Amino acid sequence: xxxxxxxxxxxxxxxxxxxxxxxxxxxxxxxxxxxxxxxxxxxxxxxxxxxxxxxxxxxxxxxxxxxxxxxxxxxxxxxxxxxxxxxxxxxxxxxxxxxxxxxxxxxxxxxxxxxxxxxxxxxxxxxxxxxxxxxxxxxxxxxxxxxxxxxxxxxxxxxxxxxxxxxxxxxxxxxxxxxxxxxxxxxxxxxxxxxxxxxxxxxxxxxxxxxxxxxxxxxxxxxxxxxxxxxxxxxxxxxxxxxxxxxxxxxxxxxxxxxxxxxxxxxxxxxxxxxxxxxxxxxxxxxxxxxxxxxxxxxxxxxxxxxxxxxxxxxxxxxxxxxxxxxxxxxxxxxxxxxxxxxxxxxxxxxxxxxxxxxxxxxxxxxxxxxxxxxxxxxxxxxxxxxxxxxxxxxxxxxxxxxxxxxxxxxxxxxxxxxxxxxxxxxxxxxxxxxxxxxxxxxxxxxxxxxxxxxxxxxxxxxxxxxxxxxxxxxxxxxxxxxxxxxxxxxxxxxxxxxxxxxxxxxxxxxxxxxxxxxxxxxx
RNA sequence: GGCCCCAUCGUAUAGUGGUUUAGUACACGUGGUUCUCAGCCACGUAACACCAGUUCAAAUCUGGUUGGGGCCA
Numbered sequence: 001x002x003x004x005x006x007x008x009x010x011x012x013x014x015x016x017x018x019x020x021x022x023x024x025x026x027x028x029x030x031x032x033x034x035x036x037x038x039x040x041x042x043x044x045x046x047x048x049x050x051x052x053x054x055x056x057x058x059x060x061x062x063x064x065x066x067x068x069x070x071x072x073x074x075x076x077x078x079x080x081x082x083x084x085x086x087x088x089x090x091x092x093x094x095x096x097x098x099x100x101x102x103x104x105x106x107x108x109x110x111x112x113x114x115x116x117x118x119x120x121x122x123x124x125x126x127x128x129x130x131x132x133x134x135x136x137x138x139x140x141x142x143x144x145x146x147x148x149x150x151x152x153x154x155x156x157x158x159x160x161x162x163x164x165x166x167x168x169x170x171x172x173x174x175x176x177x178x179x180x181x182x183x184x185x186x187x188x189x190x191x192x193x194x195x196x197x198x199x200x201x202x203x204x205x206x207x208x209x210x211x212x213x214x215x216x217x218x219x220x221x222x223x224x225x226x227x228x229x230x231x232x233x234x235x236x237x238x239x240x241x242x243x244x245x246x247x248x249x250x251x252x253x254x255x256x257x258x259x260x261x262x263x264x265x266x267x268x269x270x271x272x273x274x275x276x277x278x279x280x281x282x283x284x285x286x287x288x289x290x291x292x293x294x295x296x297x298x299x300x301x302x303x304x305x306x307x308x309x310x311x312x313x314x315x316x317x318x319x320x321x322x323x324x325x326x327x328x329x330x331x332x333x334x335x336x337x338x339x340x341x342x343x344x345x346x347x348x349x350x351x352x353x354x355x356x357x358x359x360x361x362x363x364x365x366x367x368x369x370x371x372x373x374x375x376x377x378x379x380x381x382x383x384x385x386x387x388x389x390x391x392x393x394x395x396x397x398x399x400x401x402x403x404x405x406x407x408x409x410x411x412x413x414x415x416x417x418x419x420x421x422x423x424x425x426x427x428x429x430x431x432x433x434x435x436x437x438x439x440x441x442x443x444x445x446x447x448x449x450x451x452x453x454x455x456x457x458x459x460x461x462x463x464x465x466x467x468x469x470x471x472x473x474x475x476x477x478x479x480x481x482x483x484x485x486x487x488x489x490x491x492x493x494x495x496x497x498x499x500x501x502x503x504x505x506x507x508x509x510x511x512x513x514x515x516x517x518x519x520x521x522x523x524x
Numbered sequence: 525g526g527c528c529c530c531a532u533c534g535u536a537u538a539g540u541g542g543u544u545u546a547g548u549a550c551a552c553g554u555g556g557u558u559c560u561c562a563g564c565c566a567c568g569u570a571a572c573a574c575c576a577g578u579u580c581a582a583a584u585c586u587g588g589u590u591g592g593g594g595c596c597a
Contacts, residue, residue, distance in 0.1 A: 123597095127596090138526090138596085162597085176529095179529070179530090182528075182529080183528090184527070184528070185527080188526070188527060189527090189596090190596095192597075193597050194597090196597090202597060203597075204597085222594090223528095223529065223530090223593085223594065223595095224593095224594055224595065225594090225595085226528060226529060226594070226595075227527070227528055227529090227594070227595040227596070228595075230528095248529085250529095250530080251593075251594075253593080255535090257592060257593070258592095258593070258594095259593075259594075285536095288536060288537080288549095289536075290536090292536080292537055292538075294538070294539095295538090295548095296538080296547080296548050296549080298536095298548080298549055298550090315536095315537080316529080316530060316531090317529090317530050317531060317592095317593090318529095318530075318592090318593065318594090319535090319536065319537090320535060320536080322534095322535045322536065322550075322551085324535075324550060324551055325535070325536065325549080325550045325551080326550095327550090328549085328551085329550090331562090331563090335563080403562085404563095405562060405563045405564090406561070406562040406563075407562085408562090416561095434559065434560095435559095467558085471558070474558080474559080475558095479559080480558065480559060481559035481560085482559085483559080484558080484559035484560085485559045485560070486559090487559085488559065488560070489559090489560085492560095494560085494561090495560065495561075496560050496561035496562080497560070497561065497562095498560095498561080498562085499558080499559085499560090500559080500560095501558095
């Protein structure tokens with residue numbers, strides 16, 4: 001009941017996420033985790049991470065680590081499980097098998113569950129038939145009335161079997177914090193399978209046991225679980241467990257309005273991380289997928305989300321994942337970073353692109369691509385990959401600072417700034433042409449540039465001075481672009497870049513003039 | 525097919541019977557800002573799925589239709 005919820009005392013809230021370690025942490029799970037985390041934090045409760053690893057065939061050994069690493073990276077920290085806490089553990093289902101067996105036996109002993117010997121083919125045929133005549137595809141109850149002796153006999157013979165829960169024919173209703181009252185007619189469900197055998201519980205059964213044993217107060221999960229809820233409630237009732245409060249979150253949808261999945265492209269958090277998204281941006285973005293504070297403020301840190309979050313303000317309809325908005329948010333958070341921090345964050349991308357190289361103190365320690373940065377123990381210095389020229393932190397920071405506001409993703413840094421790290425630029429001579437300039441005009445601009453710049457002393461080689469000297473020259477021409485475009489193109493080899501003066505300053509007098517001469521060489 | 529959930533600009537959403545010529549952000553378009561790009565600023569395009577009903581008054585309440593989605597070991 002919503003009323004109950006209002007009287008929750010601090011510390012009484014216990015929520016959880018229970019991912020199956022079958023793949024990398026994806027957006028959907030991360031968003032569910034976020035909402036659970038925010039709710040727990042807001043109510044000074046506990047947030048439990050439980051691993052649902054009973055489906056041995058589908059488990060990916062790397063998944064658990066990936067899930068935990070990326071949750072931490074996002075700043076979503078759990079207070080219990082899989083290796084933290086322990087009072088209510090263990091937190092991996094594979095380590096809880098005796099617990100499930102105990103309850104399974106209880107249900108069997110009370111005749112609230114029974115063994116079923118129907119074959120899969122038989123069941124499938126029945127399902128198809130039922131669907132073809134427009135009936136709900138529920139189990140016929142063929143094995144429901146088997147005598148104890150008959151069951152014992154078949155079990156002894158080793159006949160393949162599963163365990164079914166006797167679903168009572170009654171109406172089930174529950175109050176969802178987000179959707180209000182939801183009703184189901186359980187007589188339509190049919191007796192559900194709750195375990196393959198005593199040692200192999202199935203999802204709907206295991207969750208109920210775990211949530212009870214772990215004293216979960218609120219089950220906050222995706223909307224795709226709504227139809228599982230009545231089944232779980234019935235099992236709870238059969239076992240005499242109290243009912244947790246439910247809140248079903250709207251789904252995250254792909255552009256085609258179906259549940260976001262792998263075929264929609266990247267959905268793993270680690271993939272976003274690799275592409276240069278910031279955890280702040282991802283968190284802010286995910287929070288607004290199905291929730292909003294009711295004000296016009298859009299920028300929220302984790303701390304302010306915790307303060308403002310409430311399940312009452314969660315949307316009912318599914319939300320389409322719009323990456324353009326994530327990009328905008330990411331760009332925003334990049335612009336908020338200090339240059340020092342942003343430089344650290346960009347370093348791995350420059351290294352990966354082969355633009356710069358770290359020089360390690362102890363070669364033996366290096367096994368994979370370092371996400372190391374200046375100040376790290378094992379990195380001695382960085383050098384330009386091509387020329388082995390040592391580069392200073394100052395130099396890198398200057399480069400990063402002129403691209404900070406142009407960056408949407410960290411990964412873009414290498415493509416944007418590669419010309420700073422290359423000895424020779426490779427571009428078509430046409431790039432030097434501004435609008436309808438003739439070769440003669442380009443040549444003349446370049447010559448003028450070289451002449452003027454050569455006269456500037458090295459100690460006066462600053463962005464401001466360069467601008468003060470060159471701008472009046474540009475003004476003299478019919479169009480400022482006639483001087484500035486060839487300059488910038490010669491320095492960067494790119495159609496688009498930061499401004500020419502700041503680039504020239506960073507490049508230094510020598511390289512600037514060298515590049516102008518090289519450009520001059522392209523025009524016969 | 526059965527059951528369940530959902531429905532405001534392209535997207536995320538504000539809106540809880542009158543204050544609404546339906547607001548904001550992203551995206552998009554136009555203009556401005558030292559050549560370009562980005563950023564920033566300004567302006568603009570753009571939505572209550574439909575049909576009934578309740579009411580003096582409905583995006584907001586009720587019913588239905590349509591559409592979309594989820595689940596069905």
